[in-house]
Amino acid sequence: MKIAVISGKGGTGKTYFSTSLAMSLEEADFFDLDVEEPNGYIFIKPVISDEVQYILPVPEIDEDRCTFCNKCAESCAYNALSILPQLQKALFFPELCHSCGVCSFVCPVDEALIEVDKDIGVIRRGKFSRGNFIEGKLNIGEPSGVPLISGIMKDHLNTERTVIIDSPPGTSCPVVESIKKADYVIIVTEPTPFGLSDMKLVIEIVKDLGKRTGVVINKDRGDSKDTEEFLRKCGIPVIFRIPYSLEIQKSYSKGIPLIDTVPGIGKKLKRLYEDISNG
Amino acid sequence: MKAFIAISEDNGTESKIDTRFGRGNYFMVYDMENDSIINVEENRFKNEGHGVGIKTAGIAVEKGCTLVIGAQPGPKAEQVFKEGSVEIFVITDGTVNDAVRKYKEK
């Protein structure tokens, strides 16, 4: 069973929940794919055993060799290249490049367009009390987490194992990438008007992907009527509640996991997992 | 001087300026000295995903335009214009006539 935990925006308790869900199980792998700001390690406390740079090939054009025939730019599906024959210039826009390799394949001139390595982030691997820990961290200024996330999912996902995925917040492409392979998606939300409108947006995405889904209400003070009303209409169940309490807030800020803060909550989380997998 | 103008309809100098740089329905190349239209062509790229502005800007540069009139191009298109030393005159509504006049009054 692969469960992805997402949220409409950052700071809703997504990581706080996902880490304790993983720790409540006897055996599970934890994937921190919130690549812009991975902080699951704070609660999971893994022992890291290796760290590798994540490299992607990108084109580099030698303007002295290039004949400005425009073949590369024409075949780039992402408009990442602009060839300006009159100016004898070749422009490359790394933010748009998907490292598909087509440009270097079509270039007819020897050595005019070569592929060079671009370091986009780092992948850390290790162990925590329940299984494998893996985390992707994007370099600052890197435009998209998609390649790093898809790379981790392709190379490191063990389909035999239970995996809890901590996805990026929001509704962008990296979120979609991180939940593609999930069997179930948990949305963590707070019962505020903002929380509700952000949640609506993520529900759209999950629906489009046709994933089974349930909602966790964080900071629940029994005032989540609007959220629940909306979910009822969508036919999405509320599967868990984290109560609002000062004690929880305090231990959260100290990096103490939920499971070690509220007595008995581990058992409830485990049961939740069982309910989901018996589906 | 040749100006590059993204327009939403093909109606001569009364054509409306398009509010989005790379996604206008037509591109017009305009001769600023003789106040005449050099040519108008359909925007083949307007329904493409990312990077349309780059392609559009590339065309403008290739056509030898040294001025673009219209909506603010995106940062990547702007980079292409910078390479080509193309001046950008931002105007977001009105017709080609209005825009050309405003540029000349500037």
Ligand code: SF4
């Ligand atoms: S690698 Fe692919 S996406 Fe990147 S510039 Fe070349 S053709 Fe475009």
Ligand code: SF4
């Ligand atoms: S295909 Fe090769 S030679 Fe042609 S413009 Fe691109 S880099 Fe230059």
